Amino acid sequence: MSNLNSSLPLAGVRVLDLSRVLAGPWCATVLGDLGAEVIKIEHPQRGDDTRDWGLRVGSTQTSYFNSANRNKRSVTVDLQTAEGQQIVRDLAKQSDVVIQNFKFGGVEKMGLGYEQLKQVREDLIYCSISGYDRTGPEATRPGYDLVVQGEAGLMALNGEASQPPLKFGVAAVDLFTGMYSAQAILAALFERQRTRKGRHIEMALFDCGLMITSYYGLEALMKGEDPLRFGNAHPSIVPYGVFNAEDGPLVITVGNNGQYERFCREVIERPDLVDDERFRTNIGRAENRATLLPEIDRELGRRKRQDLLERLRGAGIPCGEVLGVHEALTSKRATDAGLVSTHDHPECGSASVLAPPYRLDGVRPPVRRAPPQLGEGTADVLNTLLGLSDERIAQLKAAGVV
Structure with missing residues (x-):
């Protein structure tokens, strides 16, 4: 595994993923696919919200969680405790990138905001993902994909003209925001090689949702009204x-x-x-x-x-x-391309995840780590990176900190 990881572009980069649900975890997964070491911080009992969404895969995983959390380690920390906050600060000191999508102001209350973590690592690249512009009047509004699909005009683009507005079949705003966030982080990592300085990257779901309107958005501005909806047809090409x-x-x-x-x-x-x-x-x-x-x-x-x-x-x-989705995933085309990866699972025998969608020098990077069980990496990471003894880790576990 180490030899494989060292051949990937982000080998040696460590990402501390404090995010939950989809946009942030998707961003961290992209970085993990490219070779970064990703440490996912989760609550000791609940874990990521998505461990309870979708079809159950064993006792702590689901289809939803697994879709956005390959190539990661799971470390459980209660961020509402002083000891847990200190553990994350210590991990941030040894990380290149931090990703978080807490409600506005929440992460600062825990002492884990950008300006606070910058004190422990000056060249830290820190990505904050929120629902809306963090400098605007809606900074404190929580962001939800479906809400933003409506507010950004995306639902008005979908479906037939005779039907009500229609959402995308997947959480497209979350997914695009995750990809845009990963792009910005990659640019900041590249810049840091030259300047030796970090960055605070701020991403908003609404901003990214508006970007998805693309050419339809520009057409609406030119016409001064919404473009017509054509469902599965094309607005200007027939048939x-x-x-x-x-x-x-x-x-x-x-x-x-x-x-x-x-x-x-x-x-x-x-x-x-x-x-x-x-x-x-x-x-x-x-x-x-x-x-x-x-x-x-x-x-x-x-x-x-x-x-x-x-x-x-x-x-x-x-x-x-x-x-259909199942037909596509099990098609010869998908199988020949190696787009579905099956791995051993301690409770289910085996489980599948999607593989990274790109090739590097003609080779598709394999899934190096299956989506993690809740807390599977806690002891190893705290011992290896922070030097905590087994006795100290046991004490923290008994106190509910990890």
Whole structure:
């Protein structure tokens, strides 16, 4: 394991993860995937909130927790005790990065804010994740993914025009915030090599949620109103979206006039739809989509999905099946790419986690550490890094500090 870790870009970097739930833990997992040593601080009895969310995996893990906590050690510390706060200060002194997402002002009350920990390590990179701008009037508001999806306009982008606003299927704001936070931390680590100085990085869920609106957001600013919602269709390219074959859904993306001609002649065998003046250009097809799409739907609905996919690929038109989550994770494509990692589990025999989504020099970094049992690394970390004896650790455990 040590040889593997030393070959990764963040080998030698230590991250102290004080965060809970998703955005912060996701950020720390990204850093762990890249080789950082991640120490996750959790409450001795409760642990991370997500140890009680999703499907149970043994006595202290769940599917939700495991999704965001691979490549970490779990150290249990009661941060409401003076002894626990001192343990974290001592660990911060030996860490390069601290990540926290406590409610505004909460971490400072424990003596673990940036300015306080900066006193024990001047070049510390400290990332604070909150719901809203920490310098604004909503600084004290807690942040929740679903709330921010609504406030940032993201729910207004999803679904069909005839339906109410719709949230993403996953906690997209949390996930994006975790990724943006990891990017900022990587930039600060790079800068520190030159300046030998740390940084206080401040991230807000609302800020990151607004970024996800991307080109739709700019379109709304230009028009002075919300863009139309098209569900699985494209607002300006036709035919482009999810369609139903006789035996299941598929994605078809006809991106230009040449593809459209091949689609009509070679895939659905309707040359009349090419010759029709209304459909010769993409602009015309978009303007007349209400007339064109029923004709296309009718032709696709009487053909088998596999036959359509073969025809579409033969015509050079991007396409694919619409799979369920389980189908996608167990597909040959995912298996061949090594995107699901199975590891031994002391209570369940085995359990699966997703592998890092990138390759380094052609090799996908494996999951070096399975998601940790609650407190599995407490004794080892406190002994190895802080030099606490077994007797002292036992005393702290008896007092409920660890």
